[in-house]
Amino acid sequence: MSTILITGATSGIGLELARIAAAETYHIVIVARDEKQLATTAAELRKMGATVTTFAKDLASPTAPQELWQELQKQNMTIDILVNNAGFAVSGTFAKSDLGETTGMLELNINALVKLTRFVLPDMLARKQGRILNLSSTAAFLPGPFMAGYYASKAFVLSFSEAIGNELKDTGVTVTALCPGPTATNFAARADMKNSHLFNDPNALTAAQVAAIGWNAFLKGKSVVIAGHRNALTVFALRFLPRSLAAQQARQLQEKK
Numbered sequence: 001m002s003t004i005l006i007t008g009a010t011s012g013i014g015l016e017l018a019r020i021a022a023a024e025t026y027h028i029v030i031v032a033r034d035e036k037q038l039a040t041t042a043a044e045l046r047k048m049g050a051t052v053t054t055f056a057k058d059l060a061s062p063t064a065p066q067e068l069w070q071e072l073q074k075q076n077m078t079i080d081i082l083v084n085n086a087g088f089a090v091s092g093t094f095a096k097s098d099l100g101e102t103t104g105m106l107e108l109n110i111n112a113l114v115k116l117t118r119f120v121l122p123d124m125l126a127r128k129q130g131r132i133l134n135l136s137s138t139a140a141f142l143p144g145p146f147m148a149g150y151y152a153s154k155a156f157v158l159s160f161s162e163a164i165g166n167e168l169k170d171t172g173v174t175v176t177a178l179c180p181g182p183t184a185t186n187f188a189a190r191a192d193m194k195n196s197h198l199f200n201d202p203n204a205l206t207a208a209q210v211a212a213i214g215w216n217a218f219l220k221g222k223s224v225v226i227a228g229h230r231n232a233l234t235v236f237a238l239r240f241l242p243r244s245l246a247a248q249q250a251r252q253l254q255e256k257k
Contacts (some may be wrong), residue, residue, distance in 0.1 A: 005029040005079045008086030010037035016211030022050035033058035060108040065115035079120045083133045084113040089150035102149050109153035128172035133218040134161045136177040141235050145251035165223050174221035178214035181231040
């Protein structure tokens, strides 16, 4: 039985990916910081017939990825699929932002993803098989006033995923960057962006829809997938806009009503 490790698996896209994995009879390792939510999620997945292992870790802590990896090794777990889903956003002007919250976001969105990817890759390469799915965003394709650090972190994830994916060509290991647009999850509430124009789109994809798109893409070994035709068209159009104009449009979308 193959083992899939999913971070941030208790809500949103991560939870939907875990549900897909449960239906596909994977051994699922889920990681999140809230023990109660972990237990609830694990119980649901087990009812679906899945074998589940949980780790309560706050991956925004610089030492947490290493601690997680050491615990996986102690249990002799081989990770066949890694899903770096955990992440959050900080909103508001950067000059007035809470520095600790911002650096914690970058620690989770970037450093935890990099560390876990680096930990699993040698074993995957030795076996000549493995898949990695990294959650980026359509935010990766433009600057994002009022969410500057978040947009920059997702640009990093996209570039990093494409680069190492190229390095891994013909090794049997693939890396996929999933780029959803605004999605119906609790993401906006945590980022204090529920009243922005960006997160008030009645046509936004659901977390289940995004998860299905991402799952199909990484099984096919695609490098980058933009979730939703409308989002794909928007990203395509951004190629023809000056960066300053793209930033201004993002600002208008992210300003609160």
